[in-house]
Amino acid sequence: MHLGWATSTILYMNILVTNDDGFENPGIWALAKAVRSLGEVTVVAPVDNQSGTGCSISFRKSVNVDQVTSKLDGVNCFAVNGTPADSVILGSKYIFKDDVDVVVSGINPGFNTSRNMFISGTFGAAIIASALGMRACAFSMDAMDHVNDFTVANVITAITNELMSPETPSGSLFNVNFPTISVSGINGAEGSAPARSDLKMNVDLQSDGGYEIFSGLKVNIDGLELTSGSDIEVLARGKVALTALDGTNLNYLRDDQSLHRMIDAANRVIG
Secondary structure (H helix, E strand, C coil): CCCCCCCCCCCCEEEEEEEECCCCCCHHCCCCCCCHHHHEEEEEEEHHHHHHCCCCCCCCCCCEEEEEEEEEEEEECECCCHHHHHHHHHHHHHHCCCCCEEEEEEEEECCCHHHHHHCCCHHHHHHHHCCCCCCEEEECCCHHCCCCHHHHHHHHHHHHHHCEEEEECCCCCCEEEEEEHHHHHHCCEEEEEECCEEECCEEEEECCCEEEECCCCEEECCCCCCCCHHHHHHHHHCCCCEEEEECCCECCCCCCHHHHHHHHHHHHHHC
């Protein structure tokens, strides 16, 4: 295993870590641990689970921010009574005083691929960070069984290191999904486009006369032909799927130079 990312970061930067599953979720602490050697890391995340909130912002509502006990030495933690997008905004404006360099979001339990990205609070936080001019990346994996996997941690470190590079433009936006490690391990990293598919949504009538919308945010891939180079197809081959998007219109950026540096850095770590 090659740790080629270790010496390339030039500046010590402020890193905001967030998620959509709440500040106590193990995924956010695995992410914070993976990036804390790269800069000043602060966790700013929702009080409770905010899955499926996308880019939702709590307009015209008082949102509380409280410092809470951290699970990592040297890393401050703040709990936000709001959405992941609220966490990014309040973290950057209130806690960091507009001095955040990069935002990393996750690690989400469950893939954020295809159309899932657009309702995911994990990726929604990254979209808002990008819109505010920060470099941002969301990380997701199929299950939390391997959230503390050594290779996963080093891939995250390598990708985040490239995210922090002066060569990565402000406002850059990336989405990263790890394959189902228990099935195939990690066979490498590859650029990918969001797969074309529909969402599988269900509506249940509740006892109070209301309706519950649910899906587990699963993409409806029943009978879906896996298009070569799509995020779902890349994951099916046991590879980490990296996607670069234009933060203005969310178009897929196949030839993004920062994306290719990230892919190369991840593959050096995976070996």
